[in-house]
Amino acid sequence: MHPEHRRQGIGTSILELLEARGSSLAAQRHPGLPAVLRTSGGRDPEPDAGPGGADIRPVLERRGYRRVRSWLEMERELPGPALELPAPEGARILAPAPERSEAVRLAHVAAFADHWGSAPIDAETWQLWTTSHTSRPEHSTIALAPDGTVLAYAVTSEDRPGVLHVALVGTRPEARGRGLARAVLARTLASGAEAGFTAAVLEVDAESLTGATRLYEAVGFHRAHVYATYEKPVG
Structure with missing residues (x-):
């Protein structure tokens, strides 16, 4: 969300539409089977570096999402050793x-x-x-x-x-x-x-x-x- 338009409910409205579409597709393609909605929770906050993209997490948690997995971004200099x-x-x-x-x-x-x-x-x-x-x-x-x-x-x-x-x-x-x-x-x-x-x-x-x-x-x-x-x- 563009910073000037945050906290106006726009992101929540978009998320609601995506959830409805995802639920509909799950019912069509996998009727009767359990399904989940999955999304990125952004980057973990780092010291003195702001939220790092994790500012979406309060919205997700209010809507019933929970963290289920962590992913490491790893780097290496080239040429390096x-x-x-x-x-x-x-x-x-x-x-x-x-x-x-x-x-x-x-x-x-x-x-x-x-x-x-x-x-x-x-x-x-x-x-x-x-x-x-x-x-x-x-x-x-x-x-x-x-x-x-x-x-x-x-x-x-x-x-x-x-x-x-x-x-x-x-x-x-x-x-x-x-x-x-x-x-x-x-x-x-x-x-x-x-x-x-x-x-x-x-x-x-x-x-x-x-x-x-x-x-x-x-x-x-x-x-x-x-x-x-x-x-x-x-x-």
């Missing part, structure tokens, strides 16, 4: 060619099937996102099995000039524990540094079941901000 570029056994580490886009999507669907709040992304949406003007496929990386299966991946974009956004990182469940995620990240960060990016940023579930936070810290990322997700049951 040099990383070893590992070569895991049974996989090639390389940038994904356009014809492997669908294989990367399928790897992502498999990798996030057991992650909180994740839903499969369809082929059309994936294609639109990975070919957008902010996409940087030359700095994305995959771990490719001999049979052509994508085992792990890092997908990148440039949402802020000079900052490489590692938008997605994942490993197929059956390929976890082989160092593949570290390998694709190392290649992606090296590629970004060589291209002149000054920093890399990513987001991770603070309660990641795969321990992703430890991996990112091991390759030089540190926590910059914390964001929250809020939910309330439909109805």
Whole structure:
């Protein structure tokens, strides 16, 4: 909300309309099943830095929303400390060619099937996102099995000039524990540094079941901000 128009009930009215639409869609698409409304609760306040975007939270809480998840925004300087570029056994580490886009999507669907709040992304949406003007496929990386299966991946974009956004990182469940995620990240960060990016940023579930936070810290990322997700049951 523009600062000049806050505290006039405009935001609450918009939220009410969105809730009504969300409830209607849930009833149409998943009749009889429980559903929740989910939204961002903004960034956690930081010392001497204002509310950080969390000024929406009182409104959400008055309407029955509760914090259900925290997300870490992590940053790393580039080039930063040099990383070893590992070569895991049974996989090639390389940038994904356009014809492997669908294989990367399928790897992502498999990798996030057991992650909180994740839903499969369809082929059309994936294609639109990975070919957008902010996409940087030359700095994305995959771990490719001999049979052509994508085992792990890092997908990148440039949402802020000079900052490489590692938008997605994942490993197929059956390929976890082989160092593949570290390998694709190392290649992606090296590629970004060589291209002149000054920093890399990513987001991770603070309660990641795969321990992703430890991996990112091991390759030089540190926590910059914390964001929250809020939910309330439909109805």
